[in-house]
Amino acid sequence: LVNRGNCLFMKNEFLRAKEQYLEAIGVEADCVEALYNLAYVNKKINMFIEALQALEKLQTIIPSCPESIFQIASLHEIIGNVKQAMKWYQILLTRVPSDPNTLARLGNLYAREEDESQALHYYTESYRYLPTNLETISWLGIYYVKNELYERACHFFERASQIQPKDVKWKLMVASCYRRMGNYQKSLSLYEEIYQEHPDNLECLRFLVQLCKDMGLSYENYAAQLSRLERAYEAEQARMGDFGGDYDNYGDGMQENGYEQQMPQESEEMPNVQTLSLIHISEPTRLLSISYAVFCLKKKN
Numbered sequence: 585l586v587n588r589g590n591c592l593f594m595k596n597e598f599l600r601a602k603e604q605y606l607e608a609i610g611v612e613a614d615c616v617e618a619l620y621n622l623a624y625v626n627k628k629i630n631m632f633i634e635a636l637q638a639l640e641k642l643q644t645i646i647p648s649c650p651e652s653i654f655q656i657a658s659l660h661e662i663i664g665n666v667k668q669a670m671k672w673y674q675i676l677l678t679r680v681p682s683d684p685n686t687l688a689r690l691g692n693l694y695a696r697e698e699d700e701s702q703a704l705h706y707y708t709e710s711y712r713y714l715p716t717n718l719e720t721i722s723w724l725g726i727y728y729v730k731n732e733l734y735e736r737a738c739h740f741f742e743r744a745s746q747i748q749p750k751d752v753k754w755k756l757m758v759a760s761c762y763r764r765m766g767n768y769q770k771s772l773s774l775y776e777e778i779y780q781e782h783p784d785n786l787e788c789l790r791f792l793v794q795l796c797k798d799m800g801l802s803y804e805n806y807a808a809q810l811s812r813l814e815r816a817y818e819a820e821q822a823r824m825g826d827f828g829g830d831y832d833n834y835g836d837g838m839q840e841n842g843y844e845q846q847m848p849q850e851s852e853e854m855p856n857v858q859t860l861s862l863i864h865i866s867e868p869t870r871l872l873s874i875s876y877a878v879f880c881l882k883k884k885n
Contacts, residue, residue: 585604585605585607585608585611585618586604586605586608586615586617586618586621588604589601589602589603589604589605589608589618589621589625590621592604593621593625598625598628598629599629601621601625602622602625602626602629605618605619605621605622605625606618606622609622614645616642616645616646619638619639619641619642619645620638620639620642620651620652620655622635622638623635623636623638623639623642623652623655624655626638627655627658627659627662632659632662632663633663635655635659636656636659636660639652639655639656639659640656643656648679650676650679650680653672653675653676653679654676654686656672657669657671657672657673657675657676657686657689660672661689661693666693666696666697669689669693670690670693670694673686673689673690673693674690677690682713683713684709684710684711684713684714684717684720685710685714687706687707687709687710687713688706688707688710688717688719688720690702690706691703691704691705691706691707691710691720691723694706695707695723700727703723703727704724704727707720707723707724707727708724711724715743716747718744718747718748721740721741721743721744721747722740722744724737724740725737725740725741725744725757728740729761729764732764734761734762734764734765735761735765737757737761738758738761738762738765741754741757741758741761742754742758744757745758752778752781752782752785752788755774755777755778756778756785756787756788758774759771759774759775759778759788759791760791762774763791763795768795768798768799769799771791771795772792772795772796772799772801775788775791775792775795776792779792779806783809784813786810786813786814786817789806789809789810789813790810792806793806793807793810
């Protein structure tokens, strides 16, 4: 019955899959495979309360299962029970204390509750275990900009620039940090490097003109290029209509233009589990070479 439900799930026949899982539970009330998959299919069709009920029953059978704890926390987060979501993510951390995804989710929740000290703690811990997550890096960098700790912010934006070297916004943020620190020569050098790679970037040109003026350097060529690009932009806006948003405001948009911090997106990624072996038909982080569509949960020897 569970296998049949899994096959139906893979065909996106979620309601029929749910019927098979319910039938399997009717035959064997403590069937963990059916209970977990029932919760998952209910989550898939937005029946979050029923999903929680299935997971709560599963918790009475295997209370230390990180996967079910993760799903309970995730469901509470989805339906807006922030306090409960925090509670379950913290329980999850007692099972997988170094999981960066869980740490980042807690950081996100505390940030939403405007508890920045706790948000900083969890995002910093997440970064310690996974220093390549751009959402975490972005939050930390912007946090330090908001608190005028530009040297610390610079570290995170430089790290992001190493991860995404072709994305100009990180380099603009680094240059902006040096400018805010008063290191105008370094900032000018960075903007000039950006200009060589992105000669049509409006923000870069604006600050090249401003810095050159402030430092008594020649700025006419930059000003002419900026004027040409702004006229072209205005003409395009007049032709296409106002899209309702600023453009290229990365470096200074962080603070002056109300830059929105990126938050972790809803993901089905599970924590790194050391004590359990889990194969689940709908888990995107699992290997694609699984030859059968069946949920298996067993303790490792």
